[in-house]
Amino acid sequence: MSDHKSDKSHSDVERAATPSSDDHDSHLGVLTVEATHKVYGKYSKCLGLAAYIYSLDGTTTHNYLAFAASFFGNHSLISTIQVAQAVIIAVGKPVIAKIADVGSRGSAYVFVLIFYVVGYIVIASANNIQSVGGGIVVYAVGYTGLQLLTQIIIADITTLKWRGLVSALMSMPFIINAFVGSNIATDIIQGAGWRWGYGMFAILVPAALSPLIITLLWAEWKARKLGIVKQRNSTKSFRHKFFSTVDKLDVVGLVLLGTAVALILLPLTLSRSARSGWKNPSIIAMLVVGIVLLPVYLFWDIKFAKHPVVPRRFLLNRSVVIAADFSNSS
Known part of the structure; x- marks a missing residue:
């Protein structure tokens, strides 16, 4: 009896998630996330953790650039680095969005995480201000990607009626970290130093994103195993x-x-x-x-x-x- 119900539920999921002929041109990532949500749609806790670490990063790391520039005795490049970072943040969003649509949400998070970690490792181990600038540019890809993917996931799992509220809730960590972040930054600067201020996020960000990435990748794998999403061009060169x-x-x-x-x-x-x-x-x-x-x-x-x-x-x-x-x- 239970097997019959399970087969029936799987067939219902498959009918709901299988694209129609009108969706023939849809990207695989869009179809995958629809099927993923049918298989396992509970991302809220994992998403909240990702939103918090994004907020903590945004309210602390911007304080360290001046100390890094002072350490290397070159304040003149601060504005140039900030401009380059702003440009990457603006330009990177369409690229990340396309990767999330063509591939999947899980693979896009992995892509973003790699840039995040590599960027902060480069900054933390920098021997000159140019290396710091290069690391910040690399990290900016991960930062803007995490911001965008959070909003994409919210759009995936909510209806239009509740989307604004959920988006606002994901921004609540900024209220907390507006007070906490300054204290953390002060303690880091007075204690471990600016290098550790950047470097600790090479550990914290993967730890915070891992539950969400694992959940997404597992749900995508499960959807493919159930035959809800079929890989395209599998036999092509x-x-x-x-x-x-x-x-x-x-x-x-x-x-x-x-x-x-x-x-x-x-x-x-x-x-x-x-x-x-x-x-x-x-x-x-x-x-x-x-x-x-x-x-x-x-x-x-x-x-x-x-x-x-x-x-x-x-x-x-x-x-x-x-x-x-x-x-x-x-």
Whole structure:
């Protein structure tokens, strides 16, 4: 009797999660997370732990850069490092989102975690301020990825009615760490030093993310074992898989968008410190090229991309475009 019920439940799950013909072009990651949620949808505790460690990182590590620069006797590069970090945080989100859609949420978290840990190891073992800057750039990929993936998982497991509330709850650790973080940073600086302030997150972040990653990967494996999600192109050649992945990631679109955003943001922040300010030819050239690349990116995504970074239905939807404009202006 129990076996009959189990088979019935599995078939119900399979019917609910199996994509229809209308979803033929959906990314594997989207289909996988739908099936994963059917198999095991209880991520809240693991997600809360990830949100807390993200908050603790954000409220403590920014204090250490000045001490690192002072240690190496080079404060002039602080603003440059912060600009590079901000650009990576802005540009990295579309890349992480694409990886999460094309692959899976679990694999995207692993990708993010690698950058997080490697970046902090580089910073903690740095011998000069340039190495610190390089480590911060690498870490920024993990930081922005963790922020984005948390919101993606929230969107996966909640309805539109409760999504805003759950997103707000995931931000509650910032209220706690607004008080706790400063005390931790002070104790670290006065005690173990700025290197340990960065380095401890190479231990804390994997420990905090491991329950969520293990849960996601296990649920994805379970969904595949039940036949709910079937791997595509399993018999294709490596070359075919490679170019298929490139198409799904829309690498050209990501490069165009990332380059455009970077070239627009850099002049806006570097113009104050650049020689001759806005009259500097390099500043003008970067801004002009960045602005020109935006319509080039739109043209590519609308006309040529098989799996665009931003789906065409959004780019051509006036309501979405106007809402995005209002969001950016506010």
